[in-house]
Amino acid sequence: MADxxxxxxxxxxxxxxxxxxxQLTLLVRSPLGFFLTLVVPLLMLVSLNVITPGNAASVxxxxxxxxxxxxxxxxxxLLNACYVTTITSIVLAREEGIxxxxxxxxxxxxxxxxxxxxxxxxxxxxxxxxxxxTGVVFFHVTIIWREFGYFTGAFGLGIGxxxxxxxxxxxxxxxxxxxxxMAFGTMLPLAFVxxxxxxxxxxxxxxxxxxxxxxxxxxARAMEAxxxxxxxxxxxxxxxxxxxxGWSAAAAAVIAVAFRWEPGPVRWRAS
Amino acid sequence: xxxxxxxxxxxxxxKDYGRLRAVEGVSxxxxxxxxxxxxxxxxxxxxxxxxxxEGHRKRTSGSVRVLGFDPATGGRxxxxxxxxxxxxxxxxxxxxxxxxVALYASFYAxxxxxxxxxxxxxxxxxxxxxxxxxxxxxxxxxDLALALVGDPDLLFLDEPTTGFxxxxxxxxxxxxxxxxxxxxxxxxTSHYLDEVQHLADRVGVMRRGRLVEESTPDxxxxxxxxxxxxxFRLPAALADEKLPAGPWxxxxxxxxxxxxxTDQPTRVLLALTGWAVEHGAELEALNVVxxxxxxxxLRITDETTAGDGSGR
Numbered sequence: 001m002a003d004x005x006x007x008x009x010x011x012x013x014x015x016x017x018x019x020x021x022x023q024l025t026l027l028v029r030s031p032l033g034f035f036l037t038l039v040v041p042l043l044m045l046v047s048l049n050v051i052t053p054g055n056a057a058s059v060x061x062x063x064x065x066x067x068x069x070x071x072x073x074x075x076x077x078l079l080n081a082c083y084v085t086t087i088t089s090i091v092l093a094r095e096e097g098i099x100x101x102x103x104x105x106x107x108x109x110x111x112x113x114x115x116x117x118x119x120x121x122x123x124x125x126x127x128x129x130x131x132x133x134t135g136v137v138f139f140h141v142t143i144i145w146r147e148f149g150y151f152t153g154a155f156g157l158g159i160g161x162x163x164x165x166x167x168x169x170x171x172x173x174x175x176x177x178x179x180x181x182m183a184f185g186t187m188l189p190l191a192f193v194x195x196x197x198x199x200x201x202x203x204x205x206x207x208x209x210x211x212x213x214x215x216x217x218x219x220a221r222a223m224e225a226x227x228x229x230x231x232x233x234x235x236x237x238x239x240x241x242x243x244x245x246g247w248s249a250a251a252a253a254v255i256a257v258a259f260r261w262e263p264g265p266v267r268w269r270a271s
Numbered sequence: 272x273x274x275x276x277x278x279x280x281x282x283x284x285x286k287d288y289g290r291l292r293a294v295e296g297v298s299x300x301x302x303x304x305x306x307x308x309x310x311x312x313x314x315x316x317x318x319x320x321x322x323x324x325e326g327h328r329k330r331t332s333g334s335v336r337v338l339g340f341d342p343a344t345g346g347r348x349x350x351x352x353x354x355x356x357x358x359x360x361x362x363x364x365x366x367x368x369x370x371x372v373a374l375y376a377s378f379y380a381x382x383x384x385x386x387x388x389x390x391x392x393x394x395x396x397x398x399x400x401x402x403x404x405x406x407x408x409x410x411x412x413x414d415l416a417l418a419l420v421g422d423p424d425l426l427f428l429d430e431p432t433t434g435f436x437x438x439x440x441x442x443x444x445x446x447x448x449x450x451x452x453x454x455x456x457x458x459x460t461s462h463y464l465d466e467v468q469h470l471a472d473r474v475g476v477m478r479r480g481r482l483v484e485e486s487t488p489d490x491x492x493x494x495x496x497x498x499x500x501x502x503f504r505l506p507a508a509l510a511d512e513k514l515p516a517g518p519w520x521x522x523x524x525x526x527x528x529x530x531x532x533t534d535q536p537t538r539v540l541l542a543l544t545g546w547a548v549e550h551g552a553e554l555e556a557l558n559v560v561x562x563x564x565x566x567x568x569l570r571i572t573d574e575t576t577a578g579d580g581s582g583r
Contacts, residue, residue, distance in 0.1 A: 010380055018377050022366075029365040097361030104325060104355040105378045105421070106347040262327070 012111055019107075019115020023089070024122060033089070037081050037123050038130065045073045045131055048197065049139055063228070067142065070135030071151065071227045074128040075220035076196050078158040081124035084183040086116060086166030091179035094170070099261040113167060113255070120163045128155065144227060150235055151226035157236075158219035161244050164251035165215065171258045174265055190216045195224060212240060215247040275303045276339070278425055278456040279324060284333035286319050293319045295480045297333070301473075306447070306457040308467040308488075311477035312572050317460055318358075318429070320477070324458065325355055325427055338425055351380055354423030356414050356431050364403035368394050371402060372416050379421035392416045393442060407434035415443070425456045432466060444469055464565045474564075478572045492567030499536035499562070501543070504528055504555040512550065517542040528556070 027033045052065050093099050102112060135141035169186070173179050191197060193207055194217035211217035218240025225235035236244075279301035286294040294316040301307040311317045322328040323335060326342035326349060335342060340349040362371060372389055376382035389398050392412040397405065405413060411434050418426055428447070432440045440463075447457060447470055461467055467474060468488045476484040476491070484491060504527055505512075514522065514529075518538050523530040533539045536559060547554050 010378070015378065018374065022374055025370070026363060026365055093363075097357060097359065098363060100327065101355070101357055101361035101417070103327065104350060104353070104357075105375065106350045106380075107378045108347060 010106070012108055015107060015111045016114040016118065019111055020118035020122065023115050023119035026089070027085070027119065027123060033085060036088075037077075037085055038127050041073050041077045041080060041127055041131055042134060044076060044197075045069065045134060046138075048073075064140065066135055066139035067227055068224055070132060070139065070141045071223045072196050072220060074131050074155070075158065075194075075216070075223050076191060077127040077131055078124050078155065078162055078219070079187050079191060079196070079216065081127055082120040082159050082162035083166040083169075083187055084180075085123065086120060086163055087169055087173065087183040088179045090116065090167060090170045091173050092176050094260060095176045095263045097263055100263065103261045109259075109261075113259075116167070117159075117163045121159055124155075124159055141227070142229075144229055144231075147226045147228075147231050150231065151223055153234070154219050154222035154226065154236060157241075157244050158223070161215050161219065161248045161251075164248050164255065167259065168251035168254040171254060171260055190214060191220075193217070194220050196220050213243050215244050218244050277301060278303045278305070278338055279307075279458065280334070280336045281320075281324070282334040284320065284323065284335060285331045286316075286323060286328070287331045293480055294323075294330075297477070297480075297482045299475050299482060299485060301456060301458060303456055304451060304454045305472045306451055306459060306470050308459045308461065308471035308474045309477065310460070310464075310467065310474060310568060310572075314479075315477040315572070316480040317477045321427060321429065321458065321460060325353065326350065351421065352424045354418035354421055354426045356411075356418045356426070356428045358429045358433075362402050362410065362413060362417070365401060367399050367401055368405070368413055368416075369398040371413070372420055375417045376420045381422055383420050383422045385420065388416050388420045391419065391446060393439070408436060408439050411435060412439070412443075415446075419450075423455065425458070426450065428457055428459045428461075430461055431459070432461070432463065440466070464563070464568060468564045476568060476571050484571050488564050491564060492562075492571050498566075499533055500560045501531045501533065501536060501539055501558070502528055502560075503543070503557040506552045506555060509547070509550055509552050515542055515546045 027037070048069055049066050052069075090099075099112075103109070132141070132143065136143060166183070169182070170179075173182050193203075193211045194214065195211075196216065218236050222234075222236040222240070225231045277300040279299075281300070282298045284294055284297040285292070297316070297320060299307075309317045309321065319328060323330050324337050324342055326345060329343050337345070338349065338352050342349060366374070368389060369385065373385045376385050376388075386395075386398075389395055392415050394409060394412055394416065397409060402410070402413065411432065415428075415431060418428075431447070432443045435443060444466065447459075450457060451472075457470075459467070459471060471488050474484075474486060474488050474491055475482050486492075518535045519531045519533045531539060540559065543554065
């Protein structure tokens, strides 16, 4: 009775693509998601540029501050799209029983997460594209095309790492109300010590070292370096790459072991 | 029902949450095309039992086969063949009715037609409405549509008509009865005992984690044969007459009304009416009351003293 060839399951790739479409539709129709993902980074770019006179905050020698700030805010876009949005949307879906309902269907679990990550790729790419275009058009930022591959590589590593970290963090978030505070409460300090808003060349050495073993700084610094005309080679040091891969692997392990599909408080025992 | 193996076979099911034993020694079978209702007060263990059958929860011990699968390991092939109506929530508020039904249809290898499914639950006029704009009853209908769109062989219905107005409930009953006619097996939980009476072929009653009674709705708790209540008033001419002997206990008397409890209502009525006719009198306000499913259910679960309100 269990064998029923007429019920052969659907291929997973179209299911994953359907999940991306579904998540993007929800994001576009959610004012908060749209605001966080697209509007907030743009506001940060414009306001930080306006309040920082170019000659007072020049970096990398004679480069204008916007040349640093534009890729830095692009890293902030990555964090917003892949970390914050992943946390808030997964916790909301879980606590409203949407994930539990999906688990009762033939949709494979990983397909749902693939759909979420695909959505993160699309939103991160769109918001970063808007930031770079704004920087080029309004703040005279120069794209250094020979280094753009470095930017893309760091961007890809960041998407994977921040998405996995966001999905892993949902495991310890008990309810919807706490998702946004916990997402920003962990993301903003990381961003501040990781060169996302300001260059940390003048920060204490120990802080620089601590940031280097956390996952944001290697990605942000590599994306920023790809806009520095003096950069000549892959800008992420091996220790930074190992930090990003290590955090990604740890997050993936947490997801595999403890990802929660049902609403309610954290349970450490499988039900 | 036919010669096929049962759709659900549960044997010696046990589920512990730490030191709390939520379900113990539960065994029952549900045949193909049957509507089986699982009843019980809050904390009786029925939700845990149903969630184990759905594959949402792992059992501690015992054997469970659903459509030939172990739900804990059945995976996609198992979930292709079931539909689940959850007790509440679980639908994205910003999608339209048509979008969400189409999305769920896309998960299945052999889905039903989306428009037809929406029509079947009476939401055609709302197909372009966002989910957040639906009323409680409309949300339950959408819930039902999401469970039906995969064309399931087995449907789990958890409180399917909560929030429905009387007309909508009747429509839902008709739809569920139609599913039975088309061969779909249904495992139903409901707090509406009239719903269970109307729909279910068989009923299982759980209390404190155990299945304490299993029967048809008409025979639950022996209500088909036992405990019929006959009441009447004696006319003044017979007030001093002694009642005839018969198969009843000592009758109760309240304000001139005589109340008899018997498990042989036909014989009692024959004896009483024969006696009255013999005396040329009429038994006033003669009433024969069969105990309702609710009466039987409350007696079995002893809800007034045992209900602890905790969820299991």
